[in-house]
Amino acid sequence: MNTPGKLHPLSQTIRTLSQIFVDMGFEIANGPHIEDQWHNFDALNVPKNHPARDMQDTFFIKGDTDKVLRTHTSSVQIRFMEDYIKSGKKLPLKIISPGMVFRQEATDRTHEAQFYQLEGLVVGEGISLAHLKGTLEQFLNQYYGRPIEFRFRPGYFPFVEPGIEIDLKFGDMWLEVLGAGMVHPNVLENVGIDSKKYSGFAFGVGIDRLTMMKYNIEDIRVMYQGDLKLHDALYSENLKNN
Amino acid sequence: MLISRNWLQSHFTTELPSAEKIAETLMMHSFELEGIELKDTDAIIDIDVLPNRAHDCLSYVGVAREYAVLTGYTLKTDRYHYHDTITRSETTVSVNIENNNQCLRYLARQISNVEVKESPQWLKDRLESIGQRSINNIVDASNYVMFDLGNPIHIFDAEKVTGDITVRNAQSGERMRMLTGEDVELAETDLVIADDTGVLALAGVKGGTKAEVTATTKNIIIEVANFNPATTRTTARRVKILTDSSKRYENGISSEIATESMESISRLITDIIPAESICQITDTYPNPELVTVVEVQHDHINRLLGLSLSHDDVENLFERMNYQVHTDGQKYLVTIPFNRLDLKIPEDIIEEIGRIYGYHNIPAQNLDNYEFSPSINQTVYVENTLKDLLTAQGFSEFKNYTFVKKGSIELANPLATDKRGLRKNLYTQVLENLEKNHHNSDYFGNDRTAVFEIGRIYSKDGEIDQCCIAVMNKGKTANKKYGTERVQLESLNKQINELFGTTISANYEKNSVIFNLSDCFNDVSDYADILRKQSYSENARFHSISPFPYTTRDISLWAYSAGTESDIQLIIESADTEFLKKIFLFDQFEKEGRVSFAYSLVFQSDDETLTDSQVDADMQKITKVLEDNGCEIR
Numbered sequence: 099m100n101t102p103g104k105l106h107p108l109s110q111t112i113r114t115l116s117q118i119f120v121d122m123g124f125e126i127a128n129g130p131h132i133e134d135q136w137h138n139f140d141a142l143n144v145p146k147n148h149p150a151r152d153m154q155d156t157f158f159i160k161g162d163t164d165k166v167l168r169t170h171t172s173s174v175q176i177r178f179m180e181d182y183i184k185s186g187k188k189l190p191l192k193i194i195s196p197g198m199v200f201r202q203e204a205t206d207r208t209h210e211a212q213f214y215q216l217e218g219l220v221v222g223e224g225i226s227l228a229h230l231k232g233t234l235e236q237f238l239n240q241y242y243g244r245p246i247e248f249r250f251r252p253g254y255f256p257f258v259e260p261g262i263e264i265d266l267k268f269g270d271m272w273l274e275v276l277g278a279g280m281v282h283p284n285v286l287e288n289v290g291i292d293s294k295k296y297s298g299f300a301f302g303v304g305i306d307r308l309t310m311m312k313y314n315i316e317d318i319r320v321m322y323q324g325d326l327k328l329h330d331a332l333y334s335e336n337l338k339n340n
Numbered sequence: 341m342l343i344s345r346n347w348l349q350s351h352f353t354t355e356l357p358s359a360e361k362i363a364e365t366l367m368m369h370s371f372e373l374e375g376i377e378l379k380d381t382d383a384i385i386d387i388d389v390l391p392n393r394a395h396d397c398l399s400y401v402g403v404a405r406e407y408a409v410l411t412g413y414t415l416k417t418d419r420y421h422y423h424d425t426i427t428r429s430e431t432t433v434s435v436n437i438e439n440n441n442q443c444l445r446y447l448a449r450q451i452s453n454v455e456v457k458e459s460p461q462w463l464k465d466r467l468e469s470i471g472q473r474s475i476n477n478i479v480d481a482s483n484y485v486m487f488d489l490g491n492p493i494h495i496f497d498a499e500k501v502t503g504d505i506t507v508r509n510a511q512s513g514e515r516m517r518m519l520t521g522e523d524v525e526l527a528e529t530d531l532v533i534a535d536d537t538g539v540l541a542l543a544g545v546k547g548g549t550k551a552e553v554t555a556t557t558k559n560i561i562i563e564v565a566n567f568n569p570a571t572t573r574t575t576a577r578r579v580k581i582l583t584d585s586s587k588r589y590e591n592g593i594s595s596e597i598a599t600e601s602m603e604s605i606s607r608l609i610t611d612i613i614p615a616e617s618i619c620q621i622t623d624t625y626p627n628p629e630l631v632t633v634v635e636v637q638h639d640h641i642n643r644l645l646g647l648s649l650s651h652d653d654v655e656n657l658f659e660r661m662n663y664q665v666h667t668d669g670q671k672y673l674v675t676i677p678f679n680r681l682d683l684k685i686p687e688d689i690i691e692e693i694g695r696i697y698g699y700h701n702i703p704a705q706n707l708d709n710y711e712f713s714p715s716i717n718q719t720v721y722v723e724n725t726l727k728d729l730l731t732a733q734g735f736s737e738f739k740n741y742t743f744v745k746k747g748s749i750e751l752a753n754p755l756a757t758d759k760r761g762l763r764k765n766l767y768t769q770v771l772e773n774l775e776k777n778h779h780n781s782d783y784f785g786n787d788r789t790a791v792f793e794i795g796r797i798y799s800k801d802g803e804i805d806q807c808c809i810a811v812m813n814k815g816k817t818a819n820k821k822y823g824t825e826r827v828q829l830e831s832l833n834k835q836i837n838e839l840f841g842t843t844i845s846a847n848y849e850k851n852s853v854i855f856n857l858s859d860c861f862n863d864v865s866d867y868a869d870i871l872r873k874q875s876y877s878e879n880a881r882f883h884s885i886s887p888f889p890y891t892t893r894d895i896s897l898w899a900y901s902a903g904t905e906s907d908i909q910l911i912i913e914s915a916d917t918e919f920l921k922k923i924f925l926f927d928q929f930e931k932e933g934r935v936s937f938a939y940s941l942v943f944q945s946d947d948e949t950l951t952d953s954q955v956d957a958d959m960q961k962i963t964k965v966l967e968d969n970g971c972e973i974r
Contacts, residue, residue: 102734102875103731103792104731104736105727105875106737106739107875108739109737110876113872113873114874120871123712124714128719130803131742131803132749132803157751157752159751160749161752190711191712204755211743212742212743220707224643226643226645227699228645228705229705231646231702231703231704233707235704251368252390260645260690261392262699283685313880326784326791327783329736330784331882332883333883334880
């Protein structure tokens with residue numbers, strides 16, 4: 099009877115990504131947007147007064163110097179691992195944490211103060227960079243519906259060692275799309291996991307960026323205007339109505 | 341950091357390949373590549389040195405060492421030479437360090453009877469190639485050696501220094517005039533270089549005018565030092581002066597590179613100036629850096645990288661990297677080169693092995709052997725189940741900004757004063773945008789505007805995920821078709837209760853209903869297919885949204901033959917219109933063998949506001965094509 103309404107395009111991307119990882123046996127984890135500095139920084143091996151903290155411009159909560167708006171969903175991974183170990187559960191664990199994150203930076207066509215990120219984490223005995231490669235290969239092939247060429251380059255994030263940047267190939271162009279690496283032993287120890295016995299990989303990807311790449315959206319700001327013209331402008335042929 | 345190919349070449353005995361090739365190798369193994377700029381006789385490679393390599397690679401020598409490891413090319417030694425006629429003097433500079441934690445090493449040396457003038461062309465070219473302005477031979481030499489070797493260097497006019505050089509914390513209320521001309525009040529946390537009468541420089545950040553090198557300077561004192569990264573960072577940020585020097589100190593450099601840097605700057609100055617005599621070096625180095633040895637287990641390397649390297653493979657890689665390694669059974673004792681402050685734990689060494697060996701050589705492996713029983717995330721389940729229910733009934737989803745003018749929770753550093761609060765409800769924005777979109781009903785061809793948002797709100801009590809559903813009818817026909825807004829919202833409320841087997845506590849606010857997602861939890865054990873339903877096809881693309889207003893015109897017509905709605909629409913579309921954007925059928929009936937159709941036509945341009953005559957021209961084309969196809973315009 100009714101013409102169906104439409105999901106926000108970011109919701110559709112989150113669904114697609116979530117389904118792929120659910121099929122691969124991952125759990126979906128959530129956490130608070132307002133975080134303490136332990137979960138957002140310290141536990142993730144980002145020490146105070148370290149240039150690495152400059153990499154992420156942070157919103158601080160007024161009246162509580164310990165509280166920030168999370169700058170990544172890595173904080174969710176810390177909370178998940180803490181609870182997991184405290185409740186005595188056995189490794190391995192495989193989780194993704196999609197969610198909104200915040201950066202205190204001027205907005206432009208490719209930057210918003212709020213955006214969505216999906217991070218993945220696998221911890222177990224003998225987890226290696228090869229597992230990261232295999233997992234991303236499976237994920238990317240599923241997401242794009244075809245084998246997609248990608249490459250690992252050295253990267254730096256304080257919470258991983260080694261740190262990796264991942265480029266995807268579209269035509270002749272390599273685009274930097276994911277950040278990843280092997281979980282830094284300090285991070286594992288911070289949540290009570292024996293880093294001598296266990297290792298893990300983590301990766302992160304911008305959901306807004308994937309969505310923009312998929313539909314050729316050039317300005318991230320159209321996502322958050324509360325304007326249905328966004329939904330209306332997404333269609334497959336040159337239809338005059340839809 | 342900008343790398344001139346010519347400058348980099350000066351570090352090698354081997355002829356280097358093209359800038360593109362150098363950049364490709366560095367990007368795949370070491371740094372991020374920002375771009376390459378080709379010039380007449382040089383090429384500039386813009387690399388982004390990752391923070392962990394800022395200790396050693398914010399310098400040509402660091403990048404050259406890295407490139408030598410990757411290619412096996414031979415590095416040149418002895419790149420700096422004294423002028424033939426140099427004389428030496430026994431004079432020394434007296435240096436006192438008051439704070440050993442903040443000044444880690446301080447080398448000073450006087451050079452006498454220099455002539456401050458223009459730099460030689462090669463030196464100007466080098467500095468200008470990386471965007472540095474040439475100032476004079478003394479300043480240029482110190483900049484050159486900093487970029488070349490990574491240790492910032494400061495030069496004072498020796499005649500303007502009274503008594504000893506003291507490295508101390510600033511006194512409260514003390515002031516200094518920067519080389520930039522700015523007068524700055526110092527804090528006790530600042531480290532300064534002072535003489536007996538005042539402050540000469542803000543350590544590691546910026547020099548002062550007191551002992552500035554000018555055209556008339558005859559004797560100079562060269563400072564090659566190492567300062568505490570945190571001190572430099574705090575001061576540089578407090579006085580808001582970020583320099584190439586403070587950047588290097590903030591990231592931390594090894595105190596061990598100071599000797600070579602002092603030797604090199606001295607040689608360069610005597611070579612290009614030339615100076616009459618050079619004096620003894622005063623080296624104050626209270627706590628020399630200790631050599632670090634990191635122990636790495638062989639199987640740890642393979643376990644983390646997912647490789648199966650042999651002992652020989654690993655030893656060969658260590659040799660390429662120029663590390664001193666002692667092999668002891670299954671373990672390697674790696675002596676860390678002093679400039680590699682980033683290498684502290686086994687994983688750091690394993691990363692080195694991975695990068696040099698090449699990440700492309702790592703195989704892909706699946707996680708089949710890792711059994712894990714994931715739980716179902718109730719929020720995800722509820723959220724997506726609601727989305728399916730609502731979209732099926734014609735409701736579309738918003739995502740609005742978290743930042744609003746006023747909230748119970750506010751930010752200490754908002755981007756703007758009207759974005760300092762975190763939203764405390766969803767309905768304010770949803771109702772505002774409901775109305776905004778309702779004004780565009782004609783554009784969407786809607787007889788009602790139906791929207792929802794599922795998102796988070798923030799209060800002193802914490803964060804809550806809520807759902808806000810809102811609807812606005814367009815006139816009485818919509819009331820008849822859907823029921824009043826309130827009736828629709830109450831019906832949804834009932835459906836949600838039935839769907840989740842619960843009673844949500846719903847609040848009605850104007851044209852909206854709001855409830856907490858947690859009201860809907862009922863402990864499901866399967867996502868079923870809630871994540872699979874989609875609104876946009878795989879090949880959907882974004883079509884730009886015009887910022888210009890749209891115009892609508894209605895057209896009614898009789899069709900004689902058994903023309904269907906889509907036939908008529910195709911005929912309209914076939915008209916060679918310029919601005920027709922959308923076509924909506926809003927009425928259709930049959931009478932005496934004829935069918936009447938009424939369409940609403942939306943016109944819009946991406947480039948301008950349309951005039952009546954522009955739309956009229958399109959309407960004439962549409963009328964004509966319809967008449968040509970046997971329709972009668974009513």
